[in-house]
Amino acid sequence: MSLDYLFKPKSIVLIGAAHSEEKLGGVILKNLLKFRGRVYPVNPKYSELMGLKAYPSVHDIPEAVDLAIIMRPAAEVPEILRELAGKAKSVIIASSGFAEIGQTGLQEEVKKIGKDIGVRILGPNCMGLYNPYHKLDTFFLPYERLKRPKKGNVSVVSQSGAILSCLLSAVREANAGVSKAIGYGNAIDIDELDIYEYFAGDNNTDVVISYIESLGDGRKFIEKAKMLSEKKSLLILKAGKGVSGQAAAFSHTGRLAGRYEVFHSILKQFGIRETADFDELIDAVKALSFQGQGSRVKGQEKISNRVCIITNGGGSGVLAADECVIQGLEVAKLPDDKAEKLRQVFPYFYGINNPIDLTAQVKDEDYITALNELKNDYDGFVIIALPNVMGITERLADMIKEAKSGIDKPMIFHIPGNGVAKKLIYSLEKIKIPVYPSPERAVKGLKALLD
């Protein structure tokens, strides 16, 4: 059965709806008020909840719905699920209190009932989902506590609800947007494999973030991950790498984390990208979300790894060049004729090497001059604009915007994030030029695009 009923339902019943945001069932209901389809809150104590007619039980709702959300104590879940037979096509069990606290029997019972009545189940012990294109938000977190990212091309899939919300915050701060976000918790039915398949066919998704603590069937996982990474930019963050982390992962979702080394080497073998940590993940996501599409489209040409660094601060250029070496990118010498040309147009004290050092005497237009001269000689550009000198102004973003259409290579900026630079950074990210707070992170961002 397609997960469309889950991601794009036309009607929803919420069992455990509450009248105020002090209860989790109230938070979910509040978030569902933005949904454009039909919403049926179930709570026997109320005839109305947040302006919607409330129903005493699932039996009383006037239609079979696409999606049921359960936010009631774990012990009540089997009974509720049975009542949903024939009444719902998919179910989110948001409640916790199952295998993650040792209640494996209860979890097995729920799993069996789900199969018997023929519904797809997300959870239990899960965050649910967020699909801004469908105005759907089933999270039990209030908006004030977790500001949702805007619509975009990044989809996020995570076992852990905590990490899901951290990822969403980080995607938002990176000025990127989200297509779908889903927390699948204990995964008694729907797991990363189903979700990978769904995202592979989602037109709004270009980049997929997958946070994984444990795996069910390793072989199937690799198969699906490979399929997905051929269609979208898939980035995996694996937790539970060491013994301590593995123990923690087990007590968290009740699934075993497996031998990390094996997982790691298999991913590598199949060309599936794994990021080392949370920060590296978000840096790569930003680059891929902003510029990844383009690189993939012109995928016919061989992408190589020759990088040009253009800086107005010598030291920052050196740090970037160092990181290029670490990342396996080549800081290739300027072609002799181009170097000669640049020497003629630039002041004598500019450093015409790679990195090109525009010095503290830089003017905005110098970057454009260098970029236009070298756009066909490199595979990507790291541009460093330290805004502590008067020659760097907000006009730089306009100039880059104009030049960008003629340059089909990835461009990544490093601008330290102090006061004066905020507007410049904002303007650049608006035209999908990713900006990073350190030279090394900028290089890692570019690396994600040249991989």
Added chain:
Amino acid sequence: MSLDYLFKPKSIVLIGAAHSEEKLGGVILKNLLKFRGRVYPVNPKYSELMGLKAYPSVHDIPEAVDLAIIMRPAAEVPEILRELAGKAKSVIIASSGFAEIGQTGLQEEVKKIGKDIGVRILGPNCMGLYNPYHKLDTFFLPYERLKRPKKGNVSVVSQSGAILSCLLSAVREANAGVSKAIGYGNAIDIDELDIYEYFAGDNNTDVVISYIESLGDGRKFIEKAKMLSEKKSLLILKAGKGVSGQAAAFSHTGRLAGRYEVFHSILKQFGIRETADFDELIDAVKALSFQGQGSRVKGQEKISNRVCIITNGGGSGVLAADECVIQGLEVAKLPDDKAEKLRQVFPYFYGINNPIDLTAQVKDEDYITALNELKNDYDGFVIIALPNVMGITERLADMIKEAKSGIDKPMIFHIPGNGVAKKLIYSLEKIKIPVYPSPERAVKGLKALLD
């Protein structure tokens, strides 16, 4: 001769002072207006500059000064320096146009004159210095372009002015403060060795950041670095690690970067700390600036590496535990009796392991309960407070403040930096609890304290 004349002058002459901030000599003069000692601007075209009496030449100033700052074209510098004989005890040559652009002859000449007339020289091609305790700021960067950090216990020494300003921005953003900051450029006289010695005796300095591209005498460097790191927390960031970076470093300051592998292994052998990149450096600085002092004072006890992680998000705890393993920190099992006690006071569904998982049902006071129970069983605490649930409030900072006096172990927080958390982060950092935006960075911060 002590560098006090440089860092704490009573009188300053500025050769190349200008009337407006459009010229670098005007920016320096503006920054010197805050200085409480005597300032003599020299410029033959003006009788007054920014409200100060201006002098036609060095000969005309009424006294011999502690510090002369030269901001005139490179070719004029030898003559100006000769005029300073007997008129200045130390000199900053801010001007560029020397070895970094191949003018080694001119640089040698300047060096020789400096020796002949017996002054200490900082530069040329350098940023100068900032000493907020003395209200001294000789930078040619306007305040609006580089907001200076407040007074604090971090001193920064950098060959590169660009990196110096990036470091200062980052220290400020980390809510840390600065004791002294100095950019020494081409280093014809004063170099990192002199500055290390000076910082070793500076009572306001607890942490020293040293950004290095190239070295003069390697053996002396190790000797001084070892001496400094026994007195202060010294953190070295070395650029010019690969071939590309080394070439870039050479064209930047005209000094050879040397074989990085050798440098790296010698530092390790002598127990001198080197950080891998800019971001890791700043994360360590924040931890050491806030809590390093304490650890050093109680240095008699052996510091071990047993870490307790307390989290309200399972996944974030797993990522932190993973990073602990990578950093060589031990996520040691809870003592049985303590675990039993915590099981009695906490709800049954909390995860009483290490990490301790307080779940989405967390309340602020749970962190204090756990900390008080375990404060004598671990060497450091990573505390994760995801503010996406209602149980995390700003009161947490007050509670930590109160508990802190009874806990003499390092405490590091991870709080993702979204809207609701800003005040909480601010309040925690005000009481010197460092907060990091990812679990992995928090663990690295703690690692800096347990090293």
